[in-house]
Amino acid sequence: MMRDAAQFNPLDPGDSRVTRPAFWGALPERWTSEVEETLVCCHVWQETHDVKSFFLRSPQGRTFSFEPGQFLTLELEIDGEAINRCYTISSSPARPHTISITVKRVPGGKVSNWLHDNLRPGVSLRVLGPAGEFTCARHAAPKYLFLSAGSGVTPLMSMSRAHHDLAEDRDIVFVHSARTPDDIIFARELELIASSRANFRTSFVCERVGARTDWSGVTGFLSLPLLKLIAPDFMEREIFTCGPAPYMKAVRDLLDEAGFARERYHEESFSFETLTTQAEAPVEQPPAESSAETASFKITFAKSRREIQCGTHQTVLDAARQAGVRLASSCSQGMCGTCKVKLVSGQVDMKHSGGIRQREIDQGMALLCCSKPLSDLVVDK
Numbered sequence: 231m232m233r234d235a236a237q238f239n240p241l242d243p244g245d246s247r248v249t250r251p252a253f254w255g256a257l258p259e260r261w262t263s264e265v266e267e268t269l270v271c272c273h274v275w276q277e278t279h280d281v282k283s284f285f286l287r288s289p290q291g292r293t294f295s296f297e298p299g300q301f302l303t304l305e306l307e308i309d310g311e312a313i314n315r316c317y318t319i320s321s322s323p324a325r326p327h328t329i330s331i332t333v334k335r336v337p338g339g340k341v342s343n344w345l346h347d348n349l350r351p352g353v354s355l356r357v358l359g360p361a362g363e364f365t366c367a368r369h370a371a372p373k374y375l376f377l378s379a380g381s382g383v384t385p386l387m388s389m390s391r392a393h394h395d396l397a398e399d400r401d402i403v404f405v406h407s408a409r410t411p412d413d414i415i416f417a418r419e420l421e422l423i424a425s426s427r428a429n430f431r432t433s434f435v436c437e438r439v440g441a442r443t444d445w446s447g448v449t450g451f452l453s454l455p456l457l458k459l460i461a462p463d464f465m466e467r468e469i470f471t472c473g474p475a476p477y478m479k480a481v482r483d484l485l486d487e488a489g490f491a492r493e494r495y496h497e498e499s500f501s502f503e504t505l506t507t508q509a510e511a512p513v514e515q516p517p518a519e520s521s522a523e524t525a526s527f528k529i530t531f532a533k534s535r536r537e538i539q540c541g542t543h544q545t546v547l548d549a550a551r552q553a554g555v556r557l558a559s560s561c562s563q564g565m566c567g568t569c570k571v572k573l574v575s576g577q578v579d580m581k582h583s584g585g586i587r588q589r590e591i592d593q594g595m596a597l598l599c600c601s602k603p604l605s606d607l608v609v610d611k
């Protein structure tokens with residue numbers, strides 16, 4: 231029998247036009263960026279005036295497996311330029327069929343603005359990951375304190391969502407700082423989680439009230455007396471912090487003042503400047519008598535026809551910088567993949583943090599920011 235549009239009943243399983251998501255039934259295979267490099271945007275949600283969440287799914291209907299707090303690397307081409315950026319997965323690993331990233335517009339920023347202006351349902355992205363070690367999943371504790379500011383809320387939101395979805399028996403206090411009440415990302419969802427779980431409390435600290443006249447929360451900056459008021463037992467908690475560099479320094483200073491044990495403190499920076507500064511700190515020179523460590527290898531850049539020496543104790547990127555060879559790089563931590571190159575010949579000792587696929591390593595690619603030479607190298611640059 232022919233059915234016309236008027237007779238179409240989306241709840242009728244007998245109607246061939248009823249499309250069923252691939253995940254109804256047995257759980258499909260897991261997504262891995264080794265096998266399937268692209269994801270498709272399936273939903274966009276405006277969180278605040280300058281923050282959007284982008285929901286992504288696998289074109290093959292694969293599910294996602296990650297630890298809450300981990301990030302993805304987007305491999306984009308904007309105006310003909312290859313450009314990589316890392317974004318934390320803000321969704322819960324307990325909802326494995328889609329994955330979300332939550333992006334704040336950075337004034338003058340290339341990728342955040344491109345995503346806000348161009349990423350809409352149906353658009354595909356090349357994605358690498360998940361990667362990262364900033365996760366409470368690796369630090370079991372009965373009590374946590376999550377401290378975040380601005381877009382630094384994303385990894386802690388994923389951890390909070392996981393806690394809620396899995397009905398975890400752990401106690402969490404989540405203190406989020408924002409410029410104004412209108413800048414609080416996920417405010418309603420955090421309040422909802424707090425209202426439905428006795429072991430989850432949330433507090434917002436706003437620099438100023440902004441346009442809102444109904445703000446009854448705290449204004450000012452997070453301080454030790456304020457933290458003691460919000461979480462009197464904070465010294466007993468495992469602490470996870472994410473936010474802009476000055477915020478994280480303020481948190482470290484106040485925890486140091488309180489005598490908090492650094493082993494139970496974990497932080498993640500979104501700022502490559504912070505990461506690069508750490509990475510560019512003077513490299514400890516090996517003792518002069520150790521000839522193995524002072525040895526160096528010849529690095530040849532095939533396209534630019536430059537030759538430099540690189541010590542076995544330093545990364546190829548550091549040696550290239552010292553010799554004035556300009557190479558694209560960003561995080562200096564083996565995370566973002568910006569300095570990925572093809573090695574024409576030679577071997578390196580590479581300690582990356584998820585910025586390269588195993589398949590790419592097998593094809594002779596390397597990240598120069600985290601690779602030390604084990605032989606003379608010829609680089610396709």
Ligand SMILES: Cc1cc2nc3c(=O)[nH]c(=O)nc-3n(C[C@H](O)[C@H](O)[C@H](O)COP(=O)(O)OP(=O)(O)OC[C@H]3O[C@@H](n4cnc5c(N)ncnc54)[C@H](O)[C@@H]3O)c2cc1C
Pocket residue numbers: 301315316317318319331332333334335336337338339340341342343381384385499500501502
């Ligand atoms: C592990 C990790 C996780 C992250 N997770 C998130 C997340 O969940 N959400 C999120 O929003 N962000 C996240 N970030 C940050 C994100 O990766 C980007 O750094 C951020 O979106 C800005 O990128 P952009 O391309 O828009 O800005 P960029 O183009 O990198 O610019 C950044 C700033 O530098 C300025 N600038 C750029 N070029 C120049 C120049 N030549 N001279 C002077 N100034 C310049 C820009 O004006 C801008 O102010 C994360 C970062 C890391 C490392």
